[in-house]
Each structure stands twice: as C-alpha cells, then as structure tokens.
Amino acid sequence: MSKQKGFAPIAAIIILAVVLVGGVMFLNRPDIKNQTGHEESSRQGGQGLYGQCEGSGTTKLKTFPIEPKDIELITPMGRVQDSHVTPTDHQYIIPKGTKSGSIITAEPKKYQIKAPFDGYIVNVELFKEPVESAYRKDPYANNYLVVFEYSCDFYVRLIHIDTLSDEINSQVKFDDPNSQHPYANPRIKVKEGEVIGTVGPHSFDFQIMDTTKPDENILKPENIDPWTSVTVDSFDYVTDSLKNELLPKNLRTKEPLGGKVGYDKEGTLAGNWFQVGRDRNERNEYWTQNLSIVYDHIDDSQIRISFGDFGGYPKAFGVKGNTPDPKDVTKSSGVVKYELYKFDYHDSSGKVWDTISFVDGLVSKNTSEMAGVVLFELQADGKLKMETFPGKSLEGVSGFTSKAVMYER
Numbered sequence: 001m002s003k004q005k006g007f008a009p010i011a012a013i014i015i016l017a018v019v020l021v022g023g024v025m026f027l028n029r030p031d032i033k034n035q036t037g038h039e040e041s042s043r044q045g046g047q048g049l050y051g052q053c054e055g056s057g058t059t060k061l062k063t064f065p066i067e068p069k070d071i072e073l074i075t076p077m078g079r080v081q082d083s084h085v086t087p088t089d090h091q092y093i094i095p096k097g098t099k100s101g102s103i104i105t106a107e108p109k110k111y112q113i114k115a116p117f118d119g120y121i122v123n124v125e126l127f128k129e130p131v132e133s134a135y136r137k138d139p140y141a142n143n144y145l146v147v148f149e150y151s152c153d154f155y156v157r158l159i160h161i162d163t164l165s166d167e168i169n170s171q172v173k174f175d176d177p178n179s180q181h182p183y184a185n186p187r188i189k190v191k192e193g194e195v196i197g198t199v200g201p202h203s204f205d206f207q208i209m210d211t212t213k214p215d216e217n218i219l220k221p222e223n224i225d226p227w228t229s230v231t232v233d234s235f236d237y238v239t240d241s242l243k244n245e246l247l248p249k250n251l252r253t254k255e256p257l258g259g260k261v262g263y264d265k266e267g268t269l270a271g272n273w274f275q276v277g278r279d280r281n282e283r284n285e286y287w288t289q290n291l292s293i294v295y296d297h298i299d300d301s302q303i304r305i306s307f308g309d310f311g312g313y314p315k316a317f318g319v320k321g322n323t324p325d326p327k328d329v330t331k332s333s334g335v336v337k338y339e340l341y342k343f344d345y346h347d348s349s350g351k352v353w354d355t356i357s358f359v360d361g362l363v364s365k366n367t368s369e370m371a372g373v374v375l376f377e378l379q380a381d382g383k384l385k386m387e388t389f390p391g392k393s394l395e396g397v398s399g400f401t402s403k404a405v406m407y408e409r
Contacts, residue, residue: 046152049211049227050122051185053152058210061116061238063193065093065158065206068245070111072096073358075203076252076259077231078297080306080316085290086224086272087261087297089231090159090207097201098356104141105200108162113197115190116148116156123147123157124164124172125183146196153212157227159205164197203356208234217262220409223274233258251298251362263294264409269329269336269376270294273384273407275308287314291386291407293326293376298345299364305338305374311390318343318366320394331378338374339394341366373397375404383408 046053075092095111115121125145144164148156164172174182190196210232214221221229235243235250235257252259264271275289288308296302303326306316320339329336345353345362353359372390375397379385387404389397 048149048152049155049209049230050147050149052187053122053149054120055151056153057151058154058212058237059117059150061156062242063114063116064238064242064246065113065116065156066095066111066199068242068249070095071246071249072098072356074246074250076250076257076297077233077261078259078294080292080294080297080304082316083285083287083308083314085287085306085308085314085316086228086292087263087294088259089225089228089261090157090205091234091258092203093206094203094356095199095201098203099201100356101203103143103160103202105162105202108141108200109198110200111198112195113146113158113161113199115192115194115196117150117192119148119150119190121146121168121186121188121190121196122149122155123183123185124168124174125181126174127160128180128182144197148190153210155209155227157205157207157209160199160202161197161204162199165195168196206234208232208237210237215262217260217264217271219264219266219271220274223409224272228261231261233260249358251358253361254300259297260300263292265327267330267378267382268327269333269378269384270326271409273386273409276383276406276408291384296364298362302343302364305340307374307388310372310388315371317341317371318364320366320370322366329376329378331380334377335399336376337394337397338376340371340374342369342371343367375400379406 072094075094077089077091078087080087097110123145127143127145129140141162144161145157145159146161168188171188172184172186174184176182209227209230211230213230213232215229215231218224218229233256235247238246247257250257262271270293273291273293278289290308292306294304294306296304301322303319303322304316305319308314317340320341324333324336343364343366345364347353347359348361353362370393372388373392373394373396374389375387377385377400384407385400385404386407387400
C-alpha cells in the first residue's frame with residue numbers, strides 16, 4: 001500500500017484502534033448471530049456476546065472507568081477516518097495531559113482504571129502491534145482490551161489500557177501468549193470501583209453494548225462486527241450525576257450526545273456499503289472492502305464519504321458544496337458526482353483544532369485541497385456502483401470506466 005499523509009494528529013489515535021475493534025477479535029468470538037436482535041436469545045443457556053454469562057438486564061453506570069476530573073475531552077462515536085471506514089462504535093476518552101495522538105507514554109500508570117459495576121471481566125486481549133502494521137511504521141506500545149460483563153445483555157469495553165493490576169493479571173491465561181495478539185476469555189469477578197489497571201495520558205476507547213437494543217439504522221448487521229450493531233449511546237446508560245460530570249467534557253452538544261453508529265437508509269445512498277464478492281472470512285485489512293456515506297460525528301451538517309481504498313489508502317473526505325445529501329440520493333437520481341476535499345475542525349475564532357484539547361462549539365470546514373472525484377449510481381437490485389478518480393476534478397471525469405466497483409448493503 002502506498003502511504004499518504006493523514007489529516008490531523010488524531011488520525012494516529014484512530015489507526016491504532018481500527019482492527020483492534022474489528023479485526024482479529026472477530027475470530028475470537030463465539031457464534032452470536034442471534035444476539036443482535038432478540039432479548040430472550042441472549043439469556044437462554046447463559047450465552048452472551050462473550051460466551052458464558054449470567055443474568056439479564058442493564059444498569060446505569062455510577063462509576064466511570066477513569067475519574068471524570070481527569071478527562072480532557074470525549075470524542076463521540078461515529079468518526080470515519082483512515083481505516084475506520086465505517087463509523088466508530090466507541091467514544092475516545094482523552095485524559096488530561098495528552099500531548100499527541102501517540103499511544104507511547106512515559107507515564108503508563110498515571111490514571112487508575114476502575115470496574116464500572118459489579119460483574120465480571122470476560123475478555124482480555126493484548127495488542128503487541130497494530131494489525132495494520134503493513135503500512136503503519138510509528139512506534140507502538142503494548143496495551144490491553146478489557147471487557148466487563150454486567151449480565152448476558154450488558155457489557156462495557158475498554159481498549160488501549162496500559163497495564164492490568166497484579167490481581168487481574170494473575171487470573172488471565174492467554175490462549176497463545178507468544179502470538180502478536182494474545183487473547184483470553186477469563187471470568188474474573190470484580191466489584192464496582194475496583195482498580196483493575198492503569199492508563200497514561202493518551203486516548204483510549206470506551207463502549208457500551210446492550211444486546212436488547214439493536215441499532216435499527218444498521219440494515220445488515222451481519223456485514224459488520226456483531227458488537228457494533230448493539231452499541232448504544234453511553235450517555236443513556238449513566239446516572240444523572242455522572243452524566244453531569246461527563247457532558248462538559250463532551251465535544252457533541254446535540255442528540256445523540258454520545259454520537260451515532262448507524263446511518264443506513266433503505267433505497268438511498270446513505271450508510272454503509274460492502275464490496276460485492278468479498279471474502280467475508282478474510283479479516284486482514286478487511287476495511288479496504290468497505291465504504292460509508294454518512295455525516296460528521298461532531299458537526300453533523302457535514303457529509304462524509306469514507307473509502308477503504310482511495311488511491312491505495314483508506315481515507316475520508318468532505319464534498320464540494322456539501323451536496324447532494326446522501327439520504328436524498330436514490331435510484332432515480334442517476335449518476336451522482338461528488339468532488340472530494342480534505343477537511344479540518346475550527347473553534348469559534350476560526351483556529352484549526354488540535355484534536356486533543358477541549359474546544360466548545362467546533363465546526364468542520366473543507367480545506368482548499370481537492371483530493372479527487374467519486375461517482376455513485378444506485379442500481380435496480382439495490383446494489384451501488386462506485387468509482388473513484390484520485391487527483392481529478394469534476395470537469396475531468398465524464399463517466400464510469402471498466403474500473404468501477406459494485407457494493408451492497
């Protein structure tokens with residue numbers, strides 16, 4: 001793959017998380033095909049998202065994994081950038097003192113990580129390197145994924161935690177400790193507020209999953225990671241007092257406050273698309289076969305088109321004139337052309353946002369740097385014809401060529 005520059009420092013954060021959420025872990029999960037839409041199925045036989053489970057029901061968090069006073073900002077779900085081609089199913093928690101998008105830190109034990117409720121740790125994974133290392137050459141530090149189970153219906157997941165406590169570590173037995181991605185499925189009882197590890201001043205991922213609330217705006221959950229379709233807005237699952245502590249750190253001020261994952265709208269261009277003929281079992285750089293046409297996770301007035309492969313690299317763009325609206329594009333629209341532009345975020349003074357400092361009232365604007373053109377045409381059978389033209393302007397693109405690719409929901 002050829003390597004191109006990213007848009008902003010936060011890209012380094014995103015690229016770290018991408019396959020850690022959706023790649024190798026997919027191979028480690030039990031069959032949960034029936035866990036995404038049926039409340040009772042998640043309880044029968046004590047089987048949940050991560051295998052054996054206990055009980056049913058959800059809760060509201062009174063304890064956040066990191067102290068709210070130590071949070072600089074919370075980035076909402078739904079970001080598309082680099083190999084996060086489809087909208088992210090987790091928020092980014094950026095602690096105070098974070099200075100860049102790197103996961104490397106000299107203070108891996110600066111902040112305590114606590115269990116959010118009484119329950120169990122049911123999944124631990126160790127990341128020794130990013131799966132996308134074929135084109136990622138930045139330094140990387142070992143870090144952990146930890147999943148907490150409240151019941152067969154309700155889970156919290158954290159990614160990029162620097163250390164585990166001795167108590168937790170002693171109970172984790174990795175299936176293949178010498179691999180680049182060791183994983184374990186323990187059943188470690190934890191109490192709310194118990195310190196289970198630490199994290200340094202760098203971004204980490206936070207996600208809540210409620211298997212009784214499948215996302216109605218994901219039309220084909222079988223095409224994405226199973227936990228994505230049951231990811232919910234975290235602000236709906238915290239107590240009012242905790243919510244009041246967290247919201248002043250949150251970049252998004254409109255509902256849904258935690259961001260949004262699903263954007264699919266039947267019969268239109270909007271939402272997630274997947275390349276026809278792809279190998280569904282191939283997880284290596286799977287995102288190259290993905291496409292999404294959605295809206296910005298912070299400034300949702302702005303259209304985002306996110307490609308798994310744009311000139312050899314995954315990229316997301318704004319569009320010239322911010323029109324036509326994808327949810328208004330149908331088969332009757334015929335061939336639709338978008339001229340693609342890079343974009344930035346600006347504070348109220350017009351200054352470009354550094355992505356790691358809290359700023360109120362962020363807006364997104366396209367830069368003057370044009371990246372190319374994309375053509376779309378919805379087909380009678382519901383599929384989508386697409387072709388990209390990196391470096392071209394609208395005037396330089398007359399129509400589809402033999403390089404056009406077909407996508408489906």
